[in-house]
Amino acid sequence: MSDPTHDLPLTGAIKTDGTPLSLREYEAIGGYAAVRAALSGLAPADVTARVKDAGLRGRGGAGFPTGIKWALVPMGDDAPHPKYLVVNADEMEPGTFKDRLLLEGNPHQLIEGVILAAYAIQADIAYIFLRGEYTVAEDRLHHALHEAYEAGYLGRHILGGPWSLGLHLHMSIGRYICGEETALLNALEGKRATPRTKPPFPQISGLWGKPTIVNNVETLCNVPPIVARGAEWFKGLSRTPNGGTKMFGVSGKAKRPGLWERPLGTTIGEILDLAGGMRDGLTLRGIIPGGASTDFLGPEHLDVQMDFDTVPKVGSRMGTGTMILLDDRTCPVGMVHNLMQFFAQESCGWCTPCRDGLPWVQKVVGAIEAGQGREDDLDVLRRHARLLGPGLTFCALAPGATAPLGSALVRFKDDFERHIRDQRCAWN
Amino acid sequence: MPTIFIDGKPVEIQGNENLLEALIELGLNVPYFCWHPALGSAGACRQCAVTQYKDEQDTRGRIVMSCMTPAVEGLRISVDDAASKEFRASIIEWMMTYHPHDCPVCDEGGECHLQDMTVMTGHSYRRYRFDKRTHRNQDLGPLVNHEMNRCIECYRCVRFYKDFAGGTDLDVFSSHNHVYFGRHEDGTLESEFSGNLVEVCPTGVFTDKTLKKHFTRRWDYTTAPSVCTHCSLGCNITPGERYGELRRIRNRYNRDVNGYFLCDRGRYGYEFVNEPRRPKRPMRRVPEAAGNQFREVTREEAMGALGALVRDGGPVIGIGSPRASVEANFALRLLVGAENFYLGLSKDENALMAATLEAVLEGPARQPSLGEIPKHDAVFILGEDLTNVAPLAALHVRQTVRNKPRARARALGIPDWNVLPVSRVIDTERGPVHIATPYGGKLDDIAASTFRATPDAIAQLGFAVAHAIATDAPDPGPLPEETRALAARIAADLLEAERPLVVAGPSCDSVEVIRAAANVAWALCRRGRTTAGLFYTAHEANSVGLEMMGGGHLEDAAAAVLEGRARAVIVLENDLYRRADARLVDAMIEKAGTLVVIDHLMTPTGIRADIVLPAATFAEGAGTLVNNVGSAQRFIEVLRPAGEITESWRWLRRINTAAGRSTVTQWVDLDSFLRELVGELPVFARIVNVAPPASFRVGGRKIPRQSHRYSGRTAMNANIAVSEGAVAQDLDSPLAFTMEGFPRMTPAKLMASFWTPGWNSAQSITRFQEEVNGPLEGGDPGIRLIEPAAGDGRPYYAPAPVASAATGTLLAIERLHIFGSEELSARAPGIATLAPTPYVLLHPEDAAAVGLAEGEMAEVLLTDQLPVRLPVVCAPAIARGVLALPRGLSGLPFVSLPASGTVRKAPVA
Amino acid sequence: MLSDAIKQEIESHIHEPEHRAAACTEALRIVQRERGWIDDESLAEVAEFLGMSPHELDGVATFFNLIHRRPVGRHVIRVCASVSCWVMGYEGLREKLLAHLGVEMGETTADGRFTVVPNQCLGCCDRAPALMIGRDLYRDVNPDALEAILEPYR
Numbered sequence A: 001m002s003d004p005t006h007d008l009p010l011t012g013a014i015k016t017d018g019t020p021l022s023l024r025e026y027e028a029i030g031g032y033a034a035v036r037a038a039l040s041g042l043a044p045a046d047v048t049a050r051v052k053d054a055g056l057r058g059r060g061g062a063g064f065p066t067g068i069k070w071a072l073v074p075m076g077d078d079a080p081h082p083k084y085l086v087v088n089a090d091e092m093e094p095g096t097f098k099d100r101l102l103l104e105g106n107p108h109q110l111i112e113g114v115i116l117a118a119y120a121i122q123a124d125i126a127y128i129f130l131r132g133e134y135t136v137a138e139d140r141l142h143h144a145l146h147e148a149y150e151a152g153y154l155g156r157h158i159l160g161g162p163w164s165l166g167l168h169l170h171m172s173i174g175r176y177i178c179g180e181e182t183a184l185l186n187a188l189e190g191k192r193a194t195p196r197t198k199p200p201f202p203q204i205s206g207l208w209g210k211p212t213i214v215n216n217v218e219t220l221c222n223v224p225p226i227v228a229r230g231a232e233w234f235k236g237l238s239r240t241p242n243g244g245t246k247m248f249g250v251s252g253k254a255k256r257p258g259l260w261e262r263p264l265g266t267t268i269g270e271i272l273d274l275a276g277g278m279r280d281g282l283t284l285r286g287i288i289p290g291g292a293s294t295d296f297l298g299p300e301h302l303d304v305q306m307d308f309d310t311v312p313k314v315g316s317r318m319g320t321g322t323m324i325l326l327d328d329r330t331c332p333v334g335m336v337h338n339l340m341q342f343f344a345q346e347s348c349g350w351c352t353p354c355r356d357g358l359p360w361v362q363k364v365v366g367a368i369e370a371g372q373g374r375e376d377d378l379d380v381l382r383r384h385a386r387l388l389g390p391g392l393t394f395c396a397l398a399p400g401a402t403a404p405l406g407s408a409l410v411r412f413k414d415d416f417e418r419h420i421r422d423q424r425c426a427w428n
Numbered sequence B: 001m002p003t004i005f006i007d008g009k010p011v012e013i014q015g016n017e018n019l020l021e022a023l024i025e026l027g028l029n030v031p032y033f034c035w036h037p038a039l040g041s042a043g044a045c046r047q048c049a050v051t052q053y054k055d056e057q058d059t060r061g062r063i064v065m066s067c068m069t070p071a072v073e074g075l076r077i078s079v080d081d082a083a084s085k086e087f088r089a090s091i092i093e094w095m096m097t098y099h100p101h102d103c104p105v106c107d108e109g110g111e112c113h114l115q116d117m118t119v120m121t122g123h124s125y126r127r128y129r130f131d132k133r134t135h136r137n138q139d140l141g142p143l144v145n146h147e148m149n150r151c152i153e154c155y156r157c158v159r160f161y162k163d164f165a166g167g168t169d170l171d172v173f174s175s176h177n178h179v180y181f182g183r184h185e186d187g188t189l190e191s192e193f194s195g196n197l198v199e200v201c202p203t204g205v206f207t208d209k210t211l212k213k214h215f216t217r218r219w220d221y222t223t224a225p226s227v228c229t230h231c232s233l234g235c236n237i238t239p240g241e242r243y244g245e246l247r248r249i250r251n252r253y254n255r256d257v258n259g260y261f262l263c264d265r266g267r268y269g270y271e272f273v274n275e276p277r278r279p280k281r282p283m284r285r286v287p288e289a290a291g292n293q294f295r296e297v298t299r300e301e302a303m304g305a306l307g308a309l310v311r312d313g314g315p316v317i318g319i320g321s322p323r324a325s326v327e328a329n330f331a332l333r334l335l336v337g338a339e340n341f342y343l344g345l346s347k348d349e350n351a352l353m354a355a356t357l358e359a360v361l362e363g364p365a366r367q368p369s370l371g372e373i374p375k376h377d378a379v380f381i382l383g384e385d386l387t388n389v390a391p392l393a394a395l396h397v398r399q400t401v402r403n404k405p406r407a408r409a410r411a412l413g414i415p416d417w418n419v420l421p422v423s424r425v426i427d428t429e430r431g432p433v434h435i436a437t438p439y440g441g442k443l444d445d446i447a448a449s450t451f452r453a454t455p456d457a458i459a460q461l462g463f464a465v466a467h468a469i470a471t472d473a474p475d476p477g478p479l480p481e482e483t484r485a486l487a488a489r490i491a492a493d494l495l496e497a498e499r500p501l502v503v504a505g506p507s508c509d510s511v512e513v514i515r516a517a518a519n520v521a522w523a524l525c526r527r528g529r530t531t532a533g534l535f536y537t538a539h540e541a542n543s544v545g546l547e548m549m550g551g552g553h554l555e556d557a558a559a560a561v562l563e564g565r566a567r568a569v570i571v572l573e574n575d576l577y578r579r580a581d582a583r584l585v586d587a588m589i590e591k592a593g594t595l596v597v598i599d600h601l602m603t604p605t606g607i608r609a610d611i612v613l614p615a616a617t618f619a620e621g622a623g624t625l626v627n628n629v630g631s632a633q634r635f636i637e638v639l640r641p642a643g644e645i646t647e648s649w650r651w652l653r654r655i656n657t658a659a660g661r662s663t664v665t666q667w668v669d670l671d672s673f674l675r676e677l678v679g680e681l682p683v684f685a686r687i688v689n690v691a692p693p694a695s696f697r698v699g700g701r702k703i704p705r706q707s708h709r710y711s712g713r714t715a716m717n718a719n720i721a722v723s724e725g726a727v728a729q730d731l732d733s734p735l736a737f738t739m740e741g742f743p744r745m746t747p748a749k750l751m752a753s754f755w756t757p758g759w760n761s762a763q764s765i766t767r768f769q770e771e772v773n774g775p776l777e778g779g780d781p782g783i784r785l786i787e788p789a790a791g792d793g794r795p796y797y798a799p800a801p802v803a804s805a806a807t808g809t810l811l812a813i814e815r816l817h818i819f820g821s822e823e824l825s826a827r828a829p830g831i832a833t834l835a836p837t838p839y840v841l842l843h844p845e846d847a848a849a850v851g852l853a854e855g856e857m858a859e860v861l862l863t864d865q866l867p868v869r870l871p872v873v874c875a876p877a878i879a880r881g882v883l884a885l886p887r888g889l890s891g892l893p894f895v896s897l898p899a900s901g902t903v904r905k906a907p908v909a
Numbered sequence C: 001m002l003s004d005a006i007k008q009e010i011e012s013h014i015h016e017p018e019h020r021a022a023a024c025t026e027a028l029r030i031v032q033r034e035r036g037w038i039d040d041e042s043l044a045e046v047a048e049f050l051g052m053s054p055h056e057l058d059g060v061a062t063f064f065n066l067i068h069r070r071p072v073g074r075h076v077i078r079v080c081a082s083v084s085c086w087v088m089g090y091e092g093l094r095e096k097l098l099a100h101l102g103v104e105m106g107e108t109t110a111d112g113r114f115t116v117v118p119n120q121c122l123g124c125c126d127r128a129p130a131l132m133i134g135r136d137l138y139r140d141v142n143p144d145a146l147e148a149i150l151e152p153y154r
């Protein structure tokens, strides 16, 4: 068990000095073996089946089973072409910093995942849609792509076989909504990145109306080890029925905030322990478990296992798995205000509730924080938390905002009320 | 028909629509913004929310957007449940956070969809207490006013302007609650369809700028159903009058013609009616005065003189007009006699119209109506720059490219109304539109191929396409290889289509082009494509009606006069200087003893007249126009004209009476006149059914021209006289000039102003359609007078041999402009400012060959014509060897085209 | 005029010739890298090069966060304003930075050296607060160290 990638398939090989693995280094630990194996021995459907059997679920936040998604792509001779595979590397959800490590630390693993996924759906062209601010990742991906093309893993007739794939790096010019997969497709097409109607789903009608799969960076980084080592191994990594490991992170006033790969099903408390617990003198008041658009949990939830099915049972979501801590010296109203500022600013402006509702929410929370709250403000907020919820807006951005808002209104009710009563913020 | 359940009650629906459409068809009041019947669903505004239940047991349900929900069998919904009601009210509340609440000073007030929806949803109490964001407005040119602060961000404007109309200079900027709809910098909107924003926008962001200077609330207009007179298509319009002035034009829905939209010429050309210097009484030349001076005379004096002129022996020549109604032309023909009646078309124009009529009457191909064009899925355009010649046809052709992507989307389970996924693939998979024209046009952006060539070469391409479709169609002979290949490609596209369409018209001044187009359509028909359509444009509003009447052309008339065969000439609504060389017209007028001109405006011809009679415009009288596809449509008076202005046909009847001709003066009103017309000219037999007779009543009453809320009926003229004048009577239609009557029971085809309780905006139209986007209840207005020949029809046309042009000469052809080329609209100030100044259009290389460059002054020398000096405009998208001169622009003398000649640098004067 | 080098670089982002306009966001990035911001002339040039209308391109340009349609300083400082940085003292950092440079958020220093803008989460939340200057990321920023951080940017 000396292979560091056995238990930690995503990060085990990442070097601690912060430099990325070169192609040679990656190949030395077995990199691109899965591509060789798949292209010479597996039918595309076999790759999909293996990913499906492994129980891999999307790491972009929604947790949709990856193999099932791929299986929806039209296959066969009369399938429309070009087909596309798109990597969602837009990581912009506040509190989320997991894909950055994978992109900067081992870009070849992502590229290998892309090749395998593209092979599985018989894509012709793939894009990595990378956040504009990730300049280090940009440079490293550039270099790694060059290496991969040179080595014949990309381009025409990969490894001398019949199949070809072009993989291009696309730098975003910045907007949270680009992370939403259909908005991302519009951005890739050079259009305003407003989301698209679903159905039709991208698998059927995506980039330029052609079949397209959008997957998160972490999702795709899981594919090479799955293809190489098999579904059973992957399932065995997890402590719950959700297969595999997960990138977990902590930000906020912990002793050692950070990012770790651990089995799915690791508890919130264990993750907090990795961060060394709260800073001295601070008490934990709230946890946003997986990026800004998940509901607040509290200190009573330390035993909750982080996976796709367990967290919802206590009223939140695992989301991106990177949690944000609220301590007792930080104003919950201020924190909600900051979050609402984010969501209001990042609304794409397409649908009414989000475009016009979120700025209102932001202003009300801001007024409360500034000591100008009114009696009926909480009603206004509660109504918005309800009316911007899932299914009511065009995409999931606004419902994402209602998650911390709605849960904060319950969990930190007293704090909101005190602000209004005292007409000031006790933390300032 | 599927059944859905609303609050548990079963109802039947059509079955191919979305839930919002189904609910509208059921007459329910469901509010919406981003959905528009022509633009489809976007799902953006979230206003049309209703609650959907899984099954009978489900009592909570979930909120869905009805516009994005297929209306399928067994669907269970509620519109009135508390949850969806609360959500719908919230949508308005959100929109109102920034809306300025400036309804009292807003031009949209009273016909504002936002007002209607606000009332409908019950949002009435304002809870938002923070600042509003504000925007800067833009100057969008003379036609459309911009007040961005009223925006509720439904995205309809860009969806219409860009996606539907193909405009490129209106867009949406910025994001979140800063989204801004406008141009990237101030400037005149470039789309010929910009005025539709006024009706598409559900609030007051885009309003009619020409209306601003004489603004009137919606309910204070006097309106009547009418027809646009500014091109041959005959779009249906609703003119609005107040205080004796024509104040605006709005679209009047007719599925068969224009649907929901008008072009800007049609919407804004109306201001010529209000021109202050229009003749309002009969006028006689002051013979001894220098220059052209007229004095107003009484009707009696004018009729006395004209009666004597007609009565006292010697033939009088009548020159009709393609912009005058069937009635007016017929009245002239009746007055002067068929043998002395000339159509008022030049010889060339007449030949083109004759060729068009022959092709549609004697061939097997059907002319689709304008409104049917969007159903066609492959189009071949020969010689027509549709955007400038027949603008709504261009708008409709633009929609045809969606049919192929739509079919593909359907196969993926995406219904037609879900337009955005369909639009997405339109760039790469649009249906074929092939355009063969001498110079580039605004449809080129959707063209599968463009072929820039002389009219003769375009005709040859057409003949080659026909031959490629059906080998028995004659081959035009040797052609360049690329032309042959293109012909094969076009033929293949047309054959593959379910509904191919061929479009042509008179713009190229080429009978050959018209015949080539006919051959293509006939070849398709004979290859079993019975759905193939043949769509010809025509020059003017009643060109087809005039040609159906029959008569000689202008050059014949001139010859008759010059040979001394006439003592007097009566010119009806026609400026002869626009149709013939000034030297010919001058000679004719000099030779004619007396020149009588009946027209709306003073024209160069009118100025030379001895007697001028002031004619009613479309707004001031009734009459019938036959559009390009032979559909007869009635326009009805909205405006009691000033002074002695009346319909031309009434003037002509008076002359008849004054001349003591009792036999032809039986008729006093339109109905009796039409009976006489039909008796004489059976081709017009169905014209009497175009609109109900004047005796038609609804519940014993006439149909009101004014709304129930019309203000100031008895007081509006109190500054002039306090006693209420007698209500004007209209002998020619069943419409009354007042508000009495039963508007909701009026047949929709007679309705000008659509309104039902709660629906005060243009959106009310859906309440008067049989189904969404269907015909008006009880049928659309208009009756076809022309049908294609039964059976196989006449044989193919044989291509004429092409004469090769002399080297070193250029072929001069004409180019039409939507703004400026049409006589009447060009006199409207808004349109006039958009009209180009005269120029000569050349290929840059042809210009360079004679040492000319863009902007330089050229002298155009054409065979047998006076030289013209014009600045050069260069465009690569014009065929080599061709130069184009704009038609009818103010300041440009008539040039007989096509003609050959040369250009050179204008010598310094 | 777009230089040949810029044109070539833009072309290298056109991966599917039938979708030229898809390269427009990359083109804006490239031109902005050269010129600092996208003025109307640049916008028109890029639009023409890619076969778009300037209106459409401006609709795209103004939608996104990282394209400047107004002049900026030689170095753009993006201060992360999102939640983890906020918890870790973004507001203090911001005030200190603005006071040091003598500008408000969104403004450019009088010498044209810096423009300060807020940025959404920079994706290094475990090392908050963070900021970027140009392409360079700074984490665990101590407000007292600001001067030294800014020093090399002339």
Ligand SMILES: Cc1cc2nc3c(=O)[nH]c(=O)nc-3n(C[C@H](O)[C@H](O)[C@H](O)COP(=O)(O)O)c2cc1C
Pocket: A057, A058, A059, A060, A061, A062, A063, A064, A066, A088, A089, A090, A091, A092, A093, A176, A177, A178, A179, A180, A181, A182, A214, A215, A216, A217, A219, A220, A395, A396, A397, A400
């Ligand atoms: C507003 C919004 C932002 C999102 N941002 C991201 C993102 O930055 N990265 C990501 O991978 N997924 C993001 N998602 C989720 C994607 O839409 C999509 O579900 C995901 O990329 C699918 O990949 P997966 O199946 O591999 O998780 C976002 C979703 C929404 C609604």
Ligand code: SF4
Pocket: A177, A194, A195, A346, A347, A348, A349, A350, A351, A352, A354, A355, A393, A394, A395, A396, A397, A398, A399
């Ligand atoms: S929810 Fe927000 S981000 Fe999503 S479409 Fe609506 S406005 Fe855009």
Ligand code: FES
Pocket: B020, B031, B032, B033, B034, B035, B042, B043, B044, B045, B046, B047, B048, B049, B065, B066, B067, B068
């Ligand atoms: S009309 Fe249905 S969402 Fe706008």
